Amino acid sequence: MENKIFTISVYSENNVGLLNRISGIFLKRHINVLSLNVSDSEVEHVSRFIIVVKTTEKWVQNIVGQIEKQIEVIKAFYHIDEETIFLESAIFKINSALLFDERQIQNIIKESHSEIVTVSRDFFVISKSGKRTEINDLYNKLKRYGIMQFARSGRISVSKEKMEVTSLLEQLKS
Amino acid sequence: MKISGAEAVIRCLLEEGVNLVYGYPGGAIMPVYDELYKFQDQLQHILVRHEQGAAHAAQGFARATGKVGVAIATSGPGATNLVTGIADAQIDSTPLVCITGQVGKHLLGSDAFQETDIIGISTPVTKWNYQITEAHEIPEIIAKAFYIARSGRPGPVLIDITKNAQFDEMEFSYTKCTKIRSYNPKPTLNHEKVAEAAALINAAKKPYIIFGQGVILSEAEAELKALVEKTGIPAAWTILGLSAMPTDHPLNVGMLGMHGNYGPNILTNECDVLIALGMRFDDRVTGSLSTYAKQAKVIHFEIDPAEIDKNVKTTVAVLADLKEALTALIPLVDKNSHESWHNEFKEKYKIELEAVINEELAPTNGKGISMGETIEMINKHSNDNAIMVSDVGQHQMFACRYAKFKTTKSNVTSGGLGTMGFALPAAIGAKMGMPDREVVAIIGDGGFQMNIQELGTIFQSKVPVKIVVLNNEFLGMVRQWQELFFDNRYASTIMVNPNFCAIAEGYYIKAKKVTKREDLDAAVAEMMASKEAYFLEVMVEKENNVFPMIPTGASVSDIRLS
Numbered sequence: 090m091e092n093k094i095f096t097i098s099v100y101s102e103n104n105v106g107l108l109n110r111i112s113g114i115f116l117k118r119h120i121n122v123l124s125l126n127v128s129d130s131e132v133e134h135v136s137r138f139i140i141v142v143k144t145t146e147k148w149v150q151n152i153v154g155q156i157e158k159q160i161e162v163i164k165a166f167y168h169i170d171e172e173t174i175f176l177e178s179a180i181f182k183i184n185s186a187l188l189f190d191e192r193q194i195q196n197i198i199k200e201s202h203s204e205i206v207t208v209s210r211d212f213f214v215i216s217k218s219g220k221r222t223e224i225n226d227l228y229n230k231l232k233r234y235g236i237m238q239f240a241r242s243g244r245i246s247v248s249k250e251k252m253e254v255t256s257l258l259e260q261l262k263s
Numbered sequence: 264m265k266i267s268g269a270e271a272v273i274r275c276l277l278e279e280g281v282n283l284v285y286g287y288p289g290g291a292i293m294p295v296y297d298e299l300y301k302f303q304d305q306l307q308h309i310l311v312r313h314e315q316g317a318a319h320a321a322q323g324f325a326r327a328t329g330k331v332g333v334a335i336a337t338s339g340p341g342a343t344n345l346v347t348g349i350a351d352a353q354i355d356s357t358p359l360v361c362i363t364g365q366v367g368k369h370l371l372g373s374d375a376f377q378e379t380d381i382i383g384i385s386t387p388v389t390k391w392n393y394q395i396t397e398a399h400e401i402p403e404i405i406a407k408a409f410y411i412a413r414s415g416r417p418g419p420v421l422i423d424i425t426k427n428a429q430f431d432e433m434e435f436s437y438t439k440c441t442k443i444r445s446y447n448p449k450p451t452l453n454h455e456k457v458a459e460a461a462a463l464i465n466a467a468k469k470p471y472i473i474f475g476q477g478v479i480l481s482e483a484e485a486e487l488k489a490l491v492e493k494t495g496i497p498a499a500w501t502i503l504g505l506s507a508m509p510t511d512h513p514l515n516v517g518m519l520g521m522h523g524n525y526g527p528n529i530l531t532n533e534c535d536v537l538i539a540l541g542m543r544f545d546d547r548v549t550g551s552l553s554t555y556a557k558q559a560k561v562i563h564f565e566i567d568p569a570e571i572d573k574n575v576k577t578t579v580a581v582l583a584d585l586k587e588a589l590t591a592l593i594p595l596v597d598k599n600s601h602e603s604w605h606n607e608f609k610e611k612y613k614i615e616l617e618a619v620i621n622e623e624l625a626p627t628n629g630k631g632i633s634m635g636e637t638i639e640m641i642n643k644h645s646n647d648n649a650i651m652v653s654d655v656g657q658h659q660m661f662a663c664r665y666a667k668f669k670t671t672k673s674n675v676t677s678g679g680l681g682t683m684g685f686a687l688p689a690a691i692g693a694k695m696g697m698p699d700r701e702v703v704a705i706i707g708d709g710g711f712q713m714n715i716q717e718l719g720t721i722f723q724s725k726v727p728v729k730i731v732v733l734n735n736e737f738l739g740m741v742r743q744w745q746e747l748f749f750d751n752r753y754a755s756t757i758m759v760n761p762n763f764c765a766i767a768e769g770y771y772i773k774a775k776k777v778t779k780r781e782d783l784d785a786a787v788a789e790m791m792a793s794k795e796a797y798f799l800e801v802m803v804e805k806e807n808n809v810f811p812m813i814p815t816g817a818s819v820s821d822i823r824l825s
């Protein structure tokens with residue numbers, strides 16, 4: 090079976106040890122996590138993990154099974170890229186002098202649909218949300234001028250199909 | 264009325280019907296021990312000699328009784344010493360609640376004396392764990408712990424309680440946990456799947472049942488028996504399925520696995536419908552997966568969704584509690600006898616009998632005592648009805664191959680983890696859980712020395728277990744592999760042993776050593792007749808091997824008889 094990128098979504102109770110439990114499932118199988126994001130979900134008091142891995146479908150099934158087995162996990166799903174809408178965010182810190190010295194930079198910012206978050210005397214910060222390739226593209230363009238700092242978030246995604254966690258929770262309550 | 268957190272711990276245990284716990288005290292758990300002292304009339308605490316012993320004793324108790332075993336330890340080294348037992352319970356689905364003390368909440372993260380991150384350490388080997396840092400959390404969390412440990416696919420739970428939470432006062436009230444919204448222990452039985460399974464079974468020419476501990480855990484022994492008797496389907500057990508059916512039942516064809524019986528392994532690749540009941544297709548059972556039961560349609564009855572299609576692709580998966588599923592299945596299956604298919608098992612058994620079993624049970628050519636004949640002797644003097652607790656190694660395989668069972672929950676062994684040192688403490692737990700049964704621990708000279716200190720527990724708490732050390736002066740199972748796969752290079756497998764009987768006698772346990780075959784019968788008889796603990800050392804042939812054998816990575820079809 091070939092390796093593919095899978096996005097695993099986990100709906101869970103908001104619990105101290107759960108991140109450790111979930112990451113251990115990848116560790117035990119020697120599978121590297123490409124990105125991880127934890128946030129609130131559409132359901133109150135329910136957290137959502139979004140984990141991106143490159144592995145085979147068989148492994149991702151195994152992993153999702155093990156994740157879902159954890160007591161505080163409500164539901165876990167996995168999707169391939171075509172089944173989700175996903176993006177990442179990145180921020181770049183760049184020397185302010187360049188904004189005036191290198192005219193090209195303004196064009197790059199405009200063309201990439203990134204936003205200027207703040208400008209100070211010494212540096213300015215731009216943010217960009219989008220696909221990994223778009224962010225990489227911007228990174229490569231800015232790199233030749235010098236990037237003071239760069240950070241990129243984990244993937245966040247929503248599935249095209251319904252997730253039905255709310256109705257599941259209703260069912261569990263009854 | 265306000266009580267201390269420590270007292271609340273004891274009251275919770277009593278509410279859960281616990282009257283026996285295993286443990287070892289220390290600084291961070293002292294408030295709980297103080298309450299154990301006050302409640303000693305209602306809750307018996309057995310002082311082990313090492314916390315690993317407490318975990319295994321709790322496992323032995325749980326495996327023999329079906330109840331939740333409880334082990335208590337202090338923080339730091341006390342807690343880490345439990346870990347092997349917890350890991351063993353996790354992989355063998357044994358319900359356990361382990362309670363560990365922890366440094367005070369204000370000291371967490373300061374590298375305080377005996378602080379260790381037992382939550383972090385135990386996470387991968389527990390079904391659930393939780394750190395209590397405030398007294399008021401105690402009842403709810405302990406109630407959850409017991410519910411999680413015993414429900415669904417059982418497993419170990421660890422509750423770490425900071426010292427302040429043990430000292431602080433709280434208002435006590437207890438409600439048993441019956442539901443956790445994110446946890447669904449019993450999937451709802453899908454009757455359509457049962458019907459599909461029944462259709463496959465009814466159409467099968469060579470159906471074959473393989474069953475595991477799920478039968479015991481869901482208490483589906485009667486349903487299993489009814490199913491095989493109605494359908495006439497031959498049934499084989501995994502190592503943890505042992506005793507779920509009487510050994511002598513005509514439809515019981517024996518044991519699966521690396522050292523299991525010849526027919527049950529080889530015929531896995533000849534059946535047309537493979538019906539797996541409460542078992543998880545461990546690699547020791549399947550051998551090479553790419554050649555495992557490829558010709559068969561596979562029906563998997565299983566409670567844990569994560570096991571479905573994990574190793575073997577199923578045709579029909581019935582996700583449910585086994586007892587419930589079998590109850591629904593039995594009316595739908597046709598009566599049958601499958602005689603010629605049965606004869607195939609009988610023929611294979613004859614081959615194994617002649618190639619392996621006869622010689623094992625009655626060695627010729629002036630060979631020393633065999634492990635198999637010792638087990639047979641124990642069968643004889645226990646009327647096939649002892650609880651057999653085996654350690655790990657060759658003796659374990661001989662015990663599991665040759666011990667006979669009449670009653671369920673009579674085989675206690677470390678299957679999934681293969682933990683040497685398991686048997687002696689597990690036998691303590693099994694005996695205390697089932698005081699009216701004979702409990703015989705079968706241990707190698709290697710494994711005996713891994714938790715030999717528990718002889719102290721047996722002596723102090725007067726636990727009348729029968730301990731049999733099968734002494735081949737080798738780490739026999741490893742030596743066998745060295746002989747077969749490493750050109751006889753016996754790297755670090757030769758054991759120079761102490762005087763075991765003197766050690767047992769040092770603990771005031773009656774002891775005997777047998778070196779000659781003609782003394783074996785009387786010695787085993789004397790041991791089984793003893794009302795007290797008894798230690799029997801049997802000097803066995805040094806370089807015997809366990810056969811049949813499926814070498815690692817080989818197909819079940821390629822099982823070797825020699």
Ligand SMILES: Cc1ncc(C[n+]2csc(CCOP(=O)(O)OP(=O)(O)O)c2C)c(N)n1
Nearest residue numbers: 656657658681683707708709710738739740
């Ligand atoms: C804790 C632990 N360490 C190492 C092993 C590897 N191991 C498996 S069987 C075995 C030999 C056991 O020797 P012994 O207890 O004398 O029993 P025998 O095989 O001779 O019957 C060893 C070392 C193990 N299973 N468990």
